Amino acid sequence: MTQKTNFILAIGLLFTSSMLVSCGDDSSSADGDSDGAVSCSGGAVVDGRSIRIATTVAPITNIVANIAADTDAVIEGLVPEGTNSHTFEPPPSAAETLETADIVFINGLVLEEPTKDLALANLAAGATVCELGTQILPESEWIFDFSFPEEGGKPNPHLWTNPPMVKEYAQLVADALSERDPANADTYSSNLERFSAKVDALDVAVRTASETVDTESRKLVTYHDAYAYFAKEYDWTVVGAIQPSSFEEPTPKEIADLILQVKEEGVKAVFGSEVFPSPVLEQIGKEAGVSYIDVLRDDDLLGEPGDAEHTWMGLMRFNYVTMIEALGGDASALKALDVSDVSTDRANYPQ
Numbered sequence: 001m002t003q004k005t006n007f008i009l010a011i012g013l014l015f016t017s018s019m020l021v022s023c024g025d026d027s028s029s030a031d032g033d034s035d036g037a038v039s040c041s042g043g044a045v046v047d048g049r050s051i052r053i054a055t056t057v058a059p060i061t062n063i064v065a066n067i068a069a070d071t072d073a074v075i076e077g078l079v080p081e082g083t084n085s086h087t088f089e090p091p092p093s094a095a096e097t098l099e100t101a102d103i104v105f106i107n108g109l110v111l112e113e114p115t116k117d118l119a120l121a122n123l124a125a126g127a128t129v130c131e132l133g134t135q136i137l138p139e140s141e142w143i144f145d146f147s148f149p150e151e152g153g154k155p156n157p158h159l160w161t162n163p164p165m166v167k168e169y170a171q172l173v174a175d176a177l178s179e180r181d182p183a184n185a186d187t188y189s190s191n192l193e194r195f196s197a198k199v200d201a202l203d204v205a206v207r208t209a210s211e212t213v214d215t216e217s218r219k220l221v222t223y224h225d226a227y228a229y230f231a232k233e234y235d236w237t238v239v240g241a242i243q244p245s246s247f248e249e250p251t252p253k254e255i256a257d258l259i260l261q262v263k264e265e266g267v268k269a270v271f272g273s274e275v276f277p278s279p280v281l282e283q284i285g286k287e288a289g290v291s292y293i294d295v296l297r298d299d300d301l302l303g304e305p306g307d308a309e310h311t312w313m314g315l316m317r318f319n320y321v322t323m324i325e326a327l328g329g330d331a332s333a334l335k336a337l338d339v340s341d342v343s344t345d346r347a348n349y350p351q
């Protein structure tokens, strides 16, 4: 009993507010130095040419591509789809993209430090790094948990699994692009309106579909812990995540405790991630007698670039439908959505 309680404490979500990392300095600067360059405002205005944008993970790239649709913006993603973004080290060739970028949009919340460092070392004068998540989420709302423990200094960074937060990302992107590339400000503004309407539709649909799963069944046991902010928004409970912060395998004791917990809490299914195949979670599902679904994906968009579902919204819809149907709910509200981009996505997504 004590062991189990300890484990629940270990894997439960801890809402804490003390972090020493300071990011997102709002003081604007156009000189390209490493402090002033981290800001979503300020920086040099682009005139008489296309704005050059670099981004990190594919969901962020797609959000930016929606806001910059129907402009001549050049958008280069840096993190190849299907790789572990949490441990991603940019190749030396990324420096070339970063040294010509006017603005670099990253998730922040300590997800992409090697890429951020490379950006700060290579940005041209007047270029900036905009940390979306770090800007919109006060430290008092950062979530720490089993995979992202407070002592590790890295909060759970997956804000893009929460649609209302993505609306805030989109607003920030539109504001930053309008300031830096005022010639296209009207287009950024109308794209923001259209994109936000799509996000609202997703938000309504996921609420409707979630409510078809009774509250006691809205429980998530995942391998990769990408749904903390989703769960908080839609009244789900993250019972546990099994992937340690080191990205190594959990200990036999942790596995045994989670099997016990899955049984005792009546969890109906456990969810693995396509990017992180997990024999351990499969074993937990088998031994606890519940189904194991291994297809969730937190930052690898569906299909290929150019496909209608190769969008942030397509990815989120896929995950929500997978979870809700596995738990016996009705996901038809989600299935009825149009998850395509507001216009052609011309960003480059490395594969």
Ligand SMILES: [Zn+2]
Residues within 6 Å of the ligand: 085, 086, 158, 224, 226, 298, 299
């Ligand atoms: Zn992740």
